[in-house]
Every structure is written in structure tokens, then in C-alpha cells.
Amino acid sequence: MRTAIATVCLSGTLEDKLVAAADAGFDGVEIFEPDLVASPTSPGEVRVLCHDLGLSIDLYQPFRDLDSTDPARFAANLRRAERKFDVMAELGVDVVLVCSSVGPDAVADDGLLAAQLTELASRAAARGLRIAYEALAWGSHVNTYERSWDVVARADHPALGVCLDSFHILSRGSDPAPIAAIPGEKIFFLQLADAPHLSMDVLQWSRHHRLFPGQGAFDLPAFLAPVLAAGYAGPLSLEVFNDVFRQADPGPTAVDARRSLLALAEATARTSAVPGAPVAAPGAPVAVTVDRVAITGDPVGAPAPVLGGHAFVELLAEPAEAARLGGVLAALGFARTGRHRTKPVERWEQGRARVLVNAAGTGGAALGALAVESADPPAAALRAQRLLAPLLPRERGPAEADLAAVAAPDGTPLFFARTGDYPGGWSSDFVPADRTAPAGIGVTRIDHVGLSEPFDHFDEAALFYRAVLGLTPVTAGEFAAPFGLIRARALTDDARGVRLALTVARLRRGDWAPAVADPQYVAFATDDVVAAARAARAAGAPLLAIPDNYYDDLAARYELDPHELATYRDLGILYTRDDGTYLQVGTQLLGGRLFLLLVQRVDGYDGYGWPDAPVRMAAHRRNRLARTPT
């Protein structure tokens, strides 16, 4: 499987983009013309540069508005094409993308259109070049792949084929299955892009909101399978116009991009283009039986891990803040069950919830690391590495076994720990602590972890966790918080043992406001949040005060039992009712940008309480926990 990327996907100058694509391991690139036009590097020099970087140039793009009902204009367009053929010859690329025309002079008659494309293809063939003709979703007359293929078939010229672009096809709701009937050798190129479902002008949707496969709402495996079944053997190439990627560091974006192709290939290999053929389960060995499919093995080479739940979270802070965190955990019913043999790390436990408090930090409290339970940590780490996650070096003491860690896109370590707490495992790095375990307040396990992602890395983070951990995106939302709009997305495994809630401030989050941050949190599950909150408060936990106005509104919205309402009001419990009910009570901010939640899911509630997040955010601005001097 060869992977390629259009330079328009990445930020920077042409040279920046080529280096980033090569560093991420792409095999080839599509050269987007404006990138070349703005570059001081001549086409011949670009050819050499790509060769030196190990990149092939797979496509020159795009050539627009070739056909015309005006003969003089068509002649001028052919003249323009010849100049571009000159450039292609210097670049050493033999395929050019020709988009269906969008102007008022676009040719509607298939016969004339085929004739004009044949004329272009003949000129291209004379120079050893080929034409990949693509239907833009907003083309004047040719705006479906079926129509573009009809015209190409009618022209029947060896140097003329189609270019298929998943965005143009799926954005119109076209069925990609019939693509399998197109002769593979006539599919000259394949461009892949995902996108969220947006109800807007398709051109604006295409130019600003495309995403890498797996980040949006399109079913890319169902698109790719028939293309491969048709016999397409060229590169899987990305063409993604996205306002965020356009200005983000092209290095990480290129890695994100290539990861998306690896994950897409894996997902596609598990599906089948032949109706009725068996579909392998996620994580199962891949068995592709479709004739002529280019993806014949497992492109990642290591199945998605079977997760056993959150193994632990690590909280990182400077020593005084770490001590304070320990106090809060104690008030929340956690027992200090161990101290690391060689590091300033304490282990706290309650039920199956485990928290490590690491005092080696240098600032306020933050999430230091995530850990999930996996049946085979080395295999899980290998998969992560194959999906381009950097493996983190471990400073290993003799007993620190069975822990492997990779870096998430924001740099947070993600650990894989062997399922269960067994002799010789990671827990044995800890010596038993000197305190008697308290009774606890009813926390059973870690329900989920809330991660606030950096602006540029939101879609990347979601894809990372989806691909590396085999999680499924289950819900996405957007809410107006006091200091700006927040986007949120949650991912989980099928067993709901591992849940991650990602949020991002889409623009900036109230830079003007003092002490506004994007806090992270850990949510602990309990079966009785009222009892837990009462016990925590009695033990001195710094619970977050929620305004009376909130409860007055709750009384207007729902006919709650007055005693129940009074209890929630008293304890600061937030109440979200949807499919089921969600009860949550939070702590104040601990050391700047971290808080802890106690949550109870009732009647199968499967969300994350986002409707109440703005109220919590406003409360956090008020009720900041005073920092203890170091």
C-alpha cells in the first residue's frame, strides 16, 4: 500500500510541506499548483528535492475549466495546458488532475465534452502524460462520478481516466458501491478525505471543513473497498482542505494524516466489497478474501488491544501541591496504598479506581499520564508505534515490568498496563504505605477522563485514541461556555470500560479573563453520588458550590421531589436528564487546571453531562482553590 498526500493539506511553504510529508513516512505527494507558484524552487529542483526526500510526485493538481463552449477559450485553455505539461515534464510527474468545469461556458453536451477531453488527452499522450478527470460536487454539468466515468468511457482514450475523490462523492450522498464496476486501470487516481456532516454550501464545506479519514462522519471503508475491488492499484492519497491544518505545524499534521491512512486501510481490510462476505470483528485477525484488493494483510500488523478499563491516572504536581492532592483524595475516600520504590510517587486506591500522585512536577496540578489495562501491553505498544505514536523511554527499575508507554498528540504519556493487579506487575513497583485503608465513600472505578486538547490537535487526538486504542467515537457536541464556544467529543470501548471525553476551545477560551484555563479532570464512578458527596464533604473535600439559580431552573424544568432537589442544592450536585440521568459533583480547581468529579449514571445514561458544563465552568472561575504556598 502506497500512501500520498496533497501539499494543500499542510501548512507552510512547499519546502516545509515536502519535508513534513517525508518525515511522516509518506511515499508520495500531490503537488498543489499554488504551492509551486509561490515557491522559489524550480520544478526541476523540486523533482530533485522530492527524490532526495524519498518522495514520488504522484499528481500535479489541479487543472480547472478546460472544456468550453467558446472555441477561442477552449483553444486558450489548451495552450495553458501545454504550459502546465512543460512544468510536469520538469517535475517528472505524469498524471494531472483535471476538474470538471464550473463556469457558465462549461460544456453540457457529453459528446463535445468527450471530444475536448480527447483532444487534451492526445496532447498529453504525445508527451507521455495522462489526464485524471474528476467530477467536482459543484461542477456545472459533471458533478457525479458516474457522469465523469460516462464521459471518460465515451472518450475512450488510453491517456484519459477518472480521479475519484471521496469528498465529492460522499458529500452528495452518492452510493460508492458501483465504483467496483469501473475498470481499475481507468481509475487514474484516488483522493481521500473525510468530513463532518454539515448543512452548508458544498463548496465552502469542501474548502474549509474536510478532515482526514476517521475524523469525520463519512464511511470511508465503504468507499475505499469498491475502489480497491475495481482493481485500483495507485496510492491512497489525501486531499484535505482544512482551516486548522492550514496553519498548524505541518510535522504533526503529516503524522496525523498518515496515521489516518493506516487506520483506514486496516478498517477497509476488515470489510469486504463483496456482499455477503464475512466481516472480521475489530481486533480479530484480518482475512481479506476480495479479489484484486490491494490491501491483503493487516496494514497495521497488530490488532486493536482488548482493554480492561482504566488502569490508573497519574496526577503530576510540585511537592506541596502533590501533598494537597493527596489530602483531597483522602477526603474523597481514597486510601494511600503504596509509595514508589524509587520515585516521589504515591499510589491511592478506592474500589478499582487507582490514582498515582507524582510530586516530581514543577507547577500546579495536571494530568501526568493515562493508563489503560490491556491483555498484552507490549503488543498494544507495538500497535501504537506502527500507528506512528512515539514510544516513550522508560526509566526502569528492576521491578518495573509490564508497563509500556507512548506519547499522545499533546505529549501526555499513555501507558499500557497488564489487566489485573498481579504479583510482578506494575503495582509491585510500590511498597505498601503506612496508613490504614479508610472505608471509602463508594467510588468503584474511574468512569472517564476529561482531556482539554490544544486547539490545533483536537481532531488529531480523537483519531489517535480511536486508532491506537480501538475506541469508537460515541458522541460529539458543542456548547456555549461563559468564556467561549467549546467542542467536545467522547470515545469509548464497547464495554464502556475506557471512556475519554475530549474538549477544545475552538477559537480561544476567553484570553481576556483572569484565571481562565482549560481544565482537565478525572471522573470517578459511584452508585450513590449523594452518599459519596456527603461523605466527601464531611471529610473536608473542597466541593464546588453551584448557584441557587441553577436549582431554581431545575425546579422549573423537572418536577423533582422537593427533598431530592434540596439534597442536590445542598451538595452542589449537577443533574442532567437525557436518555437516563447523570449526577455529578465536582471539586474546586486543584492547583490551577485540574479537578475531580464524582459521577453516577442512572438508567443507562451514556453521556458526559455537557449541558451542565457551562454552569460548572462559571463556578470554577469563582471557586478557585487558594494555592498553598510551596
Next chain:
Amino acid sequence: MRTAIATVCLSGTLEDKLVAAADAGFDGVEIFEPDLVASPTSPGEVRVLCHDLGLSIDLYQPFRDLDSTDPARFAANLRRAERKFDVMAELGVDVVLVCSSVGPDAVADDGLLAAQLTELASRAAARGLRIAYEALAWGSHVNTYERSWDVVARADHPALGVCLDSFHILSRGSDPAPIAAIPGEKIFFLQLADAPHLSMDVLQWSRHHRLFPGQGAFDLPAFLAPVLAAGYAGPLSLEVFNDVFRQADPGPTAVDARRSLLALAEATARTSAVPGAPVAAPGAPVAVTVDRVAITGDPVGAPAPVLGGHAFVELLAEPAEAARLGGVLAALGFARTGRHRTKPVERWEQGRARVLVNAAGTGGAALGALAVESADPPAAALRAQRLLAPLLPRERGPAEADLAAVAAPDGTPLFFARTGDYPGGWSSDFVPADRTAPAGIGVTRIDHVGLSEPFDHFDEAALFYRAVLGLTPVTAGEFAAPFGLIRARALTDDARGVRLALTVARLRRGDWAPAVADPQYVAFATDDVVAAARAARAAGAPLLAIPDNYYDDLAARYELDPHELATYRDLGILYTRDDGTYLQVGTQLLGGRLFLLLVQRVDGYDGYGWPDAPVRMAAHRRNRLARTPT
């Protein structure tokens, strides 16, 4: 004229918003329910706070989905309404906004709907409250103001009226003129919002992209005039959902908001709701003849200035950089014609183009100030002040007459200078310089100034210049630059004597890239850019090199005379053809974030060469002028 603003327009907590609204001079507010629900301030305390701030509470909003085909649900909705009436009583507000229903149980039958609204209005009336019923553009059945008025008229209850919202009406393309026939006393409330034309789902358009009047594409004066003609006498109130405003400092946003209402009132007072009535010209005394119009005088009280062109621009830099700037100006044919009597400022002139170089800066070169010629500078400054621009204190020497300055939104001083260079005017602050004037290279005047606005202030800046200088927005665009998407908007006076081109990086502009900034520039007009560029280069001006690839592409796109093309290639002249042709040649970046342009407009070209801006931006990244050590 009373002005009000919905708290949802502003960022922050309820308390932040109320303070910002009061500081900007608003008379009242609409309290947006989620702001109150998240606040620890009780409704009674909010009432006191608003009173202390000098704000009335004009509307409580919104109440949604009142009517229902399900009797039990309607009963529950009435119960919910009673609880909200409790809140209103505590707040001391007597009007509540009720939006048309959007649910599947919304009532389609006008008779039943009128009956349900009458039931609500009766309950409201019993408590001294009133219901303002508004048609949402996406309401299930009631989605036009005509329909909402039909239902209200049918109900015929004294406590039931309509709320008119310009967004819901204009986004659907409805004609607002018939509003004049609604009895004014039945228009209980008026909400104003502008918006850009966007081809997208109207709910998303409404929730994210509303703007203050004058910032978008709607004809708000044509909307407001019939509302006033109907006899509406309540406040002009803003309800603007905007992702940028949601997270921007609410202080400046509130000022921006109130300025928009002042400018809208002025523009409306110049129009007429009576067909055939005379319309006053911009800047002329206002003569409103419409019966019952609430705006009877000039709301701003000082007409838009008649501009004579750019008076000068001031470039500000530390001394060594200022000396370097002087050298570049000399190479561009400028003569150093004066030195300020008391400040380290030199005056440079060529044709009617004047540049002041101020060596009192502390960093690299930047635009220090803009100045426009006005027939009456004190009147122009008074107008700016009435439009909420802060007047800047002037350190006046005895001869520094006839200059008044206000601060633009980004803090840049905007000077008003008397038209013409006359004895006793601002130029007499300068003593003649010691150099003989060179012949010049053909610069005739300042063509325009390019301002890169801070992210949060783009729409605010456009409205500021539009309102304060009486400019017209002439063009808006968006282009993909090497380091991210750029939005641009140009404003000019009718005579094209003053032109401003504003740009903004809508997200961030390539924070990852070294040495990427958002440069400002000054464009000087010439009638022969080739001769000017040749002379400038011969004199050692640091012209910007443009890649050969650009000219090869130009040759493909246009059949230019080979000699002409070679000349452009040789001199680095960028060539934009549209309605007319635009030729521009730039300098390298001078001191970090400033450059100078020589431009020639051919055949009536009226744009700003934006299609070539990405090429220039890529060139600027490469060809940064080495900084001279101080």
C-alpha cells in the same frame, strides 16, 4: 433613543457582562437565561446590581416551546412559565421573550396556538407581565413575522405582542416594509442583528455568525425604518450570537456593539419609511419627515467627515531602524522635507504622499499612526468621540494646530488633519530639512494602507472605520496563504481618496513557523510602476524577489507580451487581472512587520491584489531584511 444589549452578545459571567454593558453606555439589557442560571447572584441581587449600574432590564429571554399539541405537556409548560414569572418578578422585568416552537409537538393550528398564547398571556397579565412572541426562522410552523403577527392579532390579548428580530426576518429574505402596518404598541420588543451572507443551515448561521449592525450584509436601516414607522418606541436592542464575541474581552465588544447602534440610527434617520420621501445624502444634515419615527434628530450629532485623502502615515521605530526606513524612503524617491520642531520625527514627501518617520519607537518598524484629510478636523474628532472612540491627548507645541486624534480599536492613533498643506497647519510643526529634494520616481500619493487587525477586533475595526470616517465597505475576500487562511475587507470613500485594506488571520497565522508575522503596509500610487520600480532598484531599494514559477504561471494564464513579462519578472512586479489590472511591487519586510508597496491601477482596477497576496507572503518569509544592530 434607548439602547440595549442581550447578555448573550458578550463573553464572561453575568456580572462581567452587566459591567461591560454599563461601561459602554447602554441603557438596558436583555437577560439571557443561561447567564442567570450559571450565576451566584440571585435575581433580586441582579435587579439591584443593574439599578446601581444604571441599567434597566428590558427583557428576560428566552422561553422556548410553550405551545404543544399534547395537553399534558402544555400544562407542564405553563407550570414552567409560572416559575419563570417568579424569576421575572424578582428581577423586576416585565417582558419575556417566547420563541415559536420547534418541536414535533408544536401547534400548527392558528386557533389553538392563539388560545395557548392567550392562556399564557392571561397568566402573565395577572402578574403584571407581558409576552413578546417571536417567530424563529426555523420554527416548526411559525417561522415568519407575518405568521407570528397573525397569531398575536388573532389572540388579541393586551399582554401579548410580537418581538421582531432582524436576523429571523432578513435571513429568510422577507420584506420588512409591511412591518410598518403593525400597530406600534403591539411590537413589544425589537432585536437587531446583522450577518454575512452565508449559504448554510439557518440555525447554525444564527447561532455562530451573527454580527452587530453594519458589520454584515443585511440592510438594517431598511429593516429599522418600518419598525419605527409602525410606532415602536422601545429600545433598540442587540441580540448577536457570535463565536468570536463569545470569547473576546466584553469591554471593547460592548463599545463596538453600542457604536453599531449609533451608526445604525444615523443611517436609518437618513432613510425614510415613506416611499418617495427625500433621502439625505451621507454627511448632509438629517431631515427626517416620517411620522412617529423615534429617531428625530441626528443620533451622532456630527456628520461624517468629507475626506480629502490620506494626509500622512507615521512609521514608528527605534532610532537605527528609523534611519534605515529613511534610507528606503529615499531610495523610493521620497524627499526628506522637514524635521519636527520638538520630536525625533522626520517628514518625507513625494507628490502628495507624505510619510512621517518617528524614531521614538522601541522596537522594529510598525505603522505608528494614520492621518486623513478633513475639511473640519475638530468636527471629525467630535464625531469619532460620539461614536465612542477615545480622544487621544496631544502633547501640543505652540504650532501644532489643527490635528486631532482618536484611537482606533487596535490602539493605533487616527489623526484628522485639515485638507491641504497650509501655513499654520500641521506641516508647520516641521522645520525645513537640510536636503535638496530629489526628482522622485513617480509616486503621486498614498493609494491605501494595509492593516492587519488582531483576531478579536476585525469586525470591530471595519465598523469603526466605516462609522467614524463614513467609509463604505467595497470588497471582502478570503484567501489561503502559506501559513493559514486570511480574511480581508476593504473600505473606501466615494472619491477613492482614502482606502483601507484590513486583513486578519481567522484562526492563528502559522504560530509554528519561525518569523511569521501579520505585516502592515503602505501602498503608494504611481502611474508607471515599471519606471518607478526600476528607479527604486537603481537607488538601492530592497525590492522583494518574486519566484520565476510565478511568472511561468502568469505566462500560462495570460498571453502577455514577452517583453512585458520579462520586465515584470526582472522587477518582481505582481500582476492581478480582474476588472482592470493591478501591478504591485513590494519591498522586503522592514524591521519585522512592515513593508511598502508601489502600485499602479490600470483600466479602473478597484481591488487590492489579494489573489497575489499568498505569493507575496511566501516571498516575505524568505526575503526578510536583515535587521541592523542598534
